[in-house]
Amino acid sequence: xxxxxxxxxxxxxxxxxxxxxxxxxxxxxxxxxxxxxxxxxxxxxxxxxxxxxxxxxxxxxxxxxxxxxxxxxxxxxxxxxxxxxxxxxxxxxxxxxxxxxxxxxxxxxxxxxxxxxxxxxxxxxxxxxxxxxxxxxxxxxxxxxxxxxxxxxxxxxxxxxxxxxxxxxxxxxxxxxxxxxxxxxxxxxxxxxxxxxxxxxxxxxxxxxxxxxxxxxxxxxxxxxxxxxxxxxxxxxxxxxxxxxxxxxxxxxxxxxxxxxxxxxxxxxxxxxxxxxxxxxxxxxxxxxxxxxxxxxxxxxxxxxxxxxxxxxxxxxxxxxxxxxxxxxxxxxxxxxxxxxxxxxxxxxxxxxxxxxxxxxxxxxxxxxxxxxxxxxxxxxxxxxxxxxxxxxxxxxxxxxxxxxxxxxxxxxxxxxxxxxxxxxxxxxxxxxxxxxxxxxxxxxxxxxxxxxxxxxxxxxxxxxxxxxxxxxxxxxx
Amino acid sequence: xxxxxxxxxxxxxxxxxxxxxxxxxxxxxxxxxxxxxxxxxxxxxxxxxxxxxxxxxxxxxxxxxxxxxxxxxxxxxxxxxxxxxxxxxxxxxxxxxxxxxxxxxxxxxxxxxxxxxxxxxxxxxxxxxxxxxxxxxxxxxxxxxxxxxxxxxxxxxxxxxxxxxxxxxxxxxxxxxxxxxxxxxxxxxxxxxxxxxxxxxxxxxxxxxxxxxxxxxxxxxxxxxxxxxxxxxxxxxxxxxxxxxxxxxxxxxxxxxxxxxxxxxxxxxxxxxxxxxxxxxxxxxxxxxxxxxxxxxxxxxxxxxxxxxxxxxxxxxxxxxxxxxxxxxxxxxxxxxxxxxxxxxxxxxxxxxxxxxxxxxxxxxxxxxxxxxxxxxxxxxxxxxxxxxxxxxxxxxxxxxxxxxxxxxxxxxxxxxxxxxxxxxxxxxxxxxxxxxxxxxxxxxxxxxxxxxxxxxxxxxxxxxxxxxxxxxxxxxx
Numbered sequence: 001x002x003x004x005x006x007x008x009x010x011x012x013x014x015x016x017x018x019x020x021x022x023x024x025x026x027x028x029x030x031x032x033x034x035x036x037x038x039x040x041x042x043x044x045x046x047x048x049x050x051x052x053x054x055x056x057x058x059x060x061x062x063x064x065x066x067x068x069x070x071x072x073x074x075x076x077x078x079x080x081x082x083x084x085x086x087x088x089x090x091x092x093x094x095x096x097x098x099x100x101x102x103x104x105x106x107x108x109x110x111x112x113x114x115x116x117x118x119x120x121x122x123x124x125x126x127x128x129x130x131x132x133x134x135x136x137x138x139x140x141x142x143x144x145x146x147x148x149x150x151x152x153x154x155x156x157x158x159x160x161x162x163x164x165x166x167x168x169x170x171x172x173x174x175x176x177x178x179x180x181x182x183x184x185x186x187x188x189x190x191x192x193x194x195x196x197x198x199x200x201x202x203x204x205x206x207x208x209x210x211x212x213x214x215x216x217x218x219x220x221x222x223x224x225x226x227x228x229x230x231x232x233x234x235x236x237x238x239x240x241x242x243x244x245x246x247x248x249x250x251x252x253x254x255x256x257x258x259x260x261x262x263x264x265x266x267x268x269x270x271x272x273x274x275x276x277x278x279x280x281x282x283x284x285x286x287x288x289x290x291x292x293x294x295x296x297x298x299x300x301x302x303x304x305x306x307x308x309x310x311x312x313x314x315x316x317x318x319x320x321x322x323x324x325x326x327x328x329x330x331x332x333x334x335x336x337x338x339x340x341x342x343x344x345x346x347x348x349x350x351x352x353x354x355x356x357x358x359x360x361x362x363x364x365x366x367x368x369x370x371x372x373x374x375x376x377x378x379x380x381x382x383x384x385x386x387x388x389x390x391x392x393x394x395x396x397x398x399x400x401x402x403x404x405x406x407x408x409x410x411x412x413x414x415x416x417x418x419x420x421x422x423x424x425x426x427x428x429x430x431x432x433x434x435x436x437x438x439x440x441x442x443x444x445x446x447x448x449x450x451x452x453x454x455x456x457x458x459x460x461x462x463x464x465x466x467x468x469x470x471x472x473x474x475x476x477x478x
Numbered sequence: 479x480x481x482x483x484x485x486x487x488x489x490x491x492x493x494x495x496x497x498x499x500x501x502x503x504x505x506x507x508x509x510x511x512x513x514x515x516x517x518x519x520x521x522x523x524x525x526x527x528x529x530x531x532x533x534x535x536x537x538x539x540x541x542x543x544x545x546x547x548x549x550x551x552x553x554x555x556x557x558x559x560x561x562x563x564x565x566x567x568x569x570x571x572x573x574x575x576x577x578x579x580x581x582x583x584x585x586x587x588x589x590x591x592x593x594x595x596x597x598x599x600x601x602x603x604x605x606x607x608x609x610x611x612x613x614x615x616x617x618x619x620x621x622x623x624x625x626x627x628x629x630x631x632x633x634x635x636x637x638x639x640x641x642x643x644x645x646x647x648x649x650x651x652x653x654x655x656x657x658x659x660x661x662x663x664x665x666x667x668x669x670x671x672x673x674x675x676x677x678x679x680x681x682x683x684x685x686x687x688x689x690x691x692x693x694x695x696x697x698x699x700x701x702x703x704x705x706x707x708x709x710x711x712x713x714x715x716x717x718x719x720x721x722x723x724x725x726x727x728x729x730x731x732x733x734x735x736x737x738x739x740x741x742x743x744x745x746x747x748x749x750x751x752x753x754x755x756x757x758x759x760x761x762x763x764x765x766x767x768x769x770x771x772x773x774x775x776x777x778x779x780x781x782x783x784x785x786x787x788x789x790x791x792x793x794x795x796x797x798x799x800x801x802x803x804x805x806x807x808x809x810x811x812x813x814x815x816x817x818x819x820x821x822x823x824x825x826x827x828x829x830x831x832x833x834x835x836x837x838x839x840x841x842x843x844x845x846x847x848x849x850x851x852x853x854x855x856x857x858x859x860x861x862x863x864x865x866x867x868x869x870x871x872x873x874x875x876x877x878x879x880x881x882x883x884x885x886x887x888x889x890x891x892x893x894x895x896x897x898x899x900x901x902x903x904x905x906x907x908x909x910x911x912x913x914x915x916x917x918x919x920x921x922x923x924x925x926x927x928x929x930x931x932x933x934x935x936x937x938x939x940x941x942x943x944x945x946x947x948x949x950x951x952x953x954x955x956x
Contacts, residue, residue, distance in 0.1 A: 028596065030546040030592070030596075031550060031592070032546060032548050032549070035546040035548060036546070037543070037544070037546065038543055038544040039543055040542065042543075043542050063518035063522070064518065064521050065515070065516055065518045065520075066515070066516040067508070068632055069547075069585075069616055070631070071510070072509060072510060087576070088576060089575060090573075090576075091571050091583075092571060092572065092573035092574070093570060093572075093585070094570065094572045095568075095569070095572060095582075096568075096570070096631075097568070098565070098566060104573075107547075107585075114509070118515055121506070122506075137616075138547055138616070140548070142574045154546055154547050154548065156544065
């Protein structure tokens with residue numbers, strides 16, 4: 001923690017981001033280029049993300065397992081698109097136990113191949129299906145340009161890998177997981193996301209169809225926040241995942257894969273943060289309430305501390321932190337917890353002791369307006385209500401911001417303008433050439449073809465003017 | 479699941495172990511030599527181990543974080559003993575993004591070095607101490623002879639790394655963690671462990687003192703089940719972890735590290751398992767109660783299933799599984815859940831429906847003796863009591879077995895005999911030569927010099943006959 005001001009968002013959003021990640025002690029740079037250390041505060045946030053997702057997966061019948069970090073290099077070559085997509089990004093182990101390996105091993109960039117290999121061994125009959133396995137793991141992709149949380153050589157994620165009897169079932173799983181992701185993002189993280197499918201150019205290497213949840217960051221750039229892929233029979237064929245069907249005929253299974261990563265921490269930071277620092281949604285915040293005793297004299301201290309203790313006990317259902325540090329001013333503490341994005345601050349001073357009240361300050365509403373004095377009576381209830389109000393307010397604010405920055409440009413020239421500082425929602429013919437032209441001219445990419453909010457009917461492609469049956473989002477992205 | 483019988487323990491314990499790990503679907507072999515896949519049932523067991531340890535760490539003020547998988551090779555060379563210990567076991571990444579790396583990176587075999595590097599950056603003053611961080615991570619050690627869970631190239635563990643102001647505090651932390659490990663092993667896993675310190679030959683590479691919890695497996699061999707190391711200032715000096723003390727003088731910090739790994743799953747299997755399969759302690763079992771409906775006719779089925787459903791709801795506080803598979807006999811189901819070590823089986827048949835009863839069968843007492851009929855009234859209470867009884871019985875049985883197989887040989891010849899099928903608890907002068915002689919003659923190693931149960935006074939070293947002030951355990955070990 002330093003007293004230095006953060007670079008304001010509108011001055012340099014990217015610099016603001018880098019500063020906040022380090023000053024709020026979410027993460028730090030590791031000695032290896034592009035790697036990060038996730039510090040305890042950042043990891044506690046990730047643990048809450050993990051728990052919120054994991055409980056959804058388990059409630060829908062998925063189980064966790066652990067597959068190996070090291071994959072024979074030859075495995076990647078079994079699926080043509082997959083190896084093309086991932087081979088530039090591999091970290092390769094060539095030496096083990098002081099000896100050169102006969103076959104180099106890659107550190108998993110994703111686990112379709114090794115899991116496919118195991119599924120081929122485990123799955124014999126339709127009775128063994130569906131297989132619904134997830135793993136929480138670290139993966140490595142040798143990225144050239146890295147940013148803490150957003151793009152790092154090593155990152156943490158969950159990757160689900162399922163195998164099904166029919167195409168329909170696998171497609172249903174793909175979309176059902178996307179719904180879980182959206183539900184998590186909206187309800188837990190207060191990050192409004194748009195569900196849709198990726199264009200062919202943007203889809204996962206080896207997938208038949210990729211779906212995504214896309215979020216708008218505070219600088220209007222898009223962040224792909226989770227993806228769910230329908231893999232068809234591509235990996236089943238490459239790894240020989242076959243089962244005897246109900247008619248005793250050998251069939252290839254239908255598979256899916258899906259993931260949310262520590263990148264999502266970046267989404268939380270850049271959706272809600274402001275010039276004072278982080279703003280965390282109450283449902284995921286490692287500390288929901290910071291309690292700060294306020295006193296100047298020993299006499300005041302003696303009056304205040306017992307009330308602080310009483311309040312601490314009364315609020316034990318929340319994730320709280322009593323900041324009883326000596327030798328730093330209340331003002332310093334206020335700034336500190338603001339920087340760390342704690343949703344609610346409770347201040348208890350001598351006047352509050354007299355009046356049976358406490359002062360509360362909402363992190364999402366800076367200054368006087370977010371402050372109020374409430375009774376100590378039914379404190380837990382009031383705090384609960386206030387946290388829920390904050391959670392709702394964050395989602396509303398982020399949704400309003402997003403909607404205000406989505407444009408419907410009337411022509412290509414206008415599209416080129418709006419994507420400088422927002423998203424375009426435009427008719428697209430589906431042709432890769434049009435997509436490429438937008439990318440080359442404006443750096444905006446096809447974020448997704450949304451499942452909801454399609455006007456229906458037909459329109460004209462914003463690029464080539466030809467017939468188009470769907471609209472897509474175009475935006476610059478992280 | 480296969481109908482084939484397990485190899486009996488007394489015929490070939492090692493073969494029994496390999497079979498059970500795979501047949502109970504705890505783990506499977508990965509395509510890379512020495513690596514494993516932890517299957518959902520095994521991972522659920524590990525998740526329960528993790529939760530039991532993690533809650534203890536958090537309650538004692540520790541926090542979790544995540545440090546990088548990849549470590550510059552040069553880091554390992556900074557601590558002399560450390561590099562000697564670990565360099566034969568390293569997996570080395572030499573290629574990243576299709577290019578040869580300037581400096582090779584090793585996959586962490588343990589994280590003292592990289593964490594030391596970060597601590598040096600974060601710790602400035604005594605006010606920053608203690609730092610009490612743990613991480614749940616995967617590590618890689620290039621082992622030559624591997625066994626599922628017991629010794630694999632990649633394994634999962636928690637590694638705690640703490641830094642302190644004083645030697646006393648760091649030593650206290652080392653022992654306090656060892657107490658937590660023992661508490662976990664005994665209370666949660668029903669694995670009676672002996673706490674002690676390692677001999678110099680057996681200590682962690684780079685530690686001043688290593689402490690351990692040692693358990694006896696069903697074949698009387700020892701398994702080191704968790705270790706906690708006092709590192710002195712060795713790593714602080716190697717990585718320059720310095721702080722300004724209360725007198726404004728620069729000092730090296732005192733550090734500790736400690737870990738429990740997926741090896742502990744092996745300890746659970748080999749402490750409690752029998753010729754029918756796994757036996758899991760109720761507090762850690764992924765499934766505590768298997769409920770099996772029993773019927774032959776449709777009429778019976780109609781009578782039984784509603785009661786099964788009622789019981790399922792009544793037992794929702796437990797981790798239960800209703801085995802409603804069609805087309806397999808109850809006998810098959812009994813064997814299946816026995817193989818998987820589910821502590822308690824509940825059978826519900828037509829007679830039970832009439833009598834308002836259920837049949838329960840304890841996994842830890844095979845056959846008739848472990849079976850009883852209990853009322854459906856207050857079922858949850860009875861099940862709770864029975865699970866607690868099983869938990870206690872497992873610990874008692876394992877403790878009795880261990881104590882029956884610890885010997886106090888009168889001379890070296892007798893020691894050589896007893897360690898063939900048990901442990902020796904003998905006076906030892908502390909000299910490495912005596913320890914080496916035992917190892918060379920008998921394959922038994924010094925397991926630990928226990929903290930408790932020392933007779934006091936003096937004795938004669940079991941090997942050389944010279945003065946000895948402590949007794950040590952000697953045993954063949956995994």
